[in-house]
Amino acid sequence: MLDQNALKRNAAQAAVDYVLPLLGPDSILGVGTGSTVDLFIDALAPHKQRFRGAASSSERSSARMAQAGIQVFDLNDIETMPAYVDGADEIDSGLNMIKGGGGALTREKIVASVAQQFVCIVDESKLVAKLGAFPLPVEVIPMAMAAVARRLARLGGEPEERKGFVTDNGCRILDVSGLDIADPAALEARINDIPGVVTCGLFAIAGADVALVSGQQGVRQLRAGQVSQ
Structure with missing residues (x-):
């Protein structure tokens, strides 16, 4: 094995x-x-x-x-x-x-x-079979962390800041659990449109x-x- x-x-x-x-x-x-x-x-x-x-x-x-x-x-x-x-x-x-x-x-x-x-x-x-058991990473401009987290919660997610982590771009990560990813491309576009989001980890x-x-x-x-x- x-x-x-x-x-x-x-x-x-x-x-x-x-x-x-x-x-x-x-x-x-x-x-x-x-x-x-x-x-x-x-x-x-x-x-x-x-x-x-x-x-x-x-x-x-x-x-x-x-x-x-x-x-x-x-x-x-x-x-x-x-x-x-x-x-x-x-x-x-x-x-x-x-x-x-x-x-x-x-x-x-x-x-x-x-x-x-x-x-x-x-x-x-x-x-x-379906994406979503792994929490979805979302890269966020630091000043927008709270605002983006509220928007992600309204989409049904449970965002949690990746503590102590800074991306190579100087931004932060929200890891979002609990999302229903029935249409990955549509959800990717919707999250990416939230002001303050650099991009989300959906590649659809x-x-x-x-x-x-x-x-x-x-x-x-x-x-x-x-x-x-």
Whole structure:
């Protein structure tokens, strides 16, 4: 029986195998944040001569890639990328996701928006029938914390500040439990429209293009509409 770390390692290696054929000497790869992405960076490092470098969604990933000898680029200098690789806290059959457990949700959305495809790497515990068991992270400008929390409560959520945490953008996180996420894209748009919200951790308006899901029987490649629970 593989433990969760082994499952994550298998997903990370599957992602390396998936993206390498997409990369050329001038390619910039988008890289996300989190424990599975850490393993992806480690597995990618031996192939660093095959592509130009990467753009990252967090200071943590940038530092890990720099230490591995992968050149890190500012996203402002990049017009497009063949792929963005990142994990998720939850993912459903439509490849809608909840992300932001590590607090990098805004930069993750920004980097993903420049990529031609979003490759989500997860272990099978993250694959769910309906999003929402994992509290939804919402990045908020500090002066708006109380006002945003009241609006989220009116949507049926139970917001709680992530104590002692500041994002790479200098903002705060509200983790919202109890939301009914029947229509992920609609809820994403509604929360993002609240004044003071930088963005919420729903990735549904633009979800994943492919998910590499690591389980006891190996890694499955899933696309929207192909998942059954």
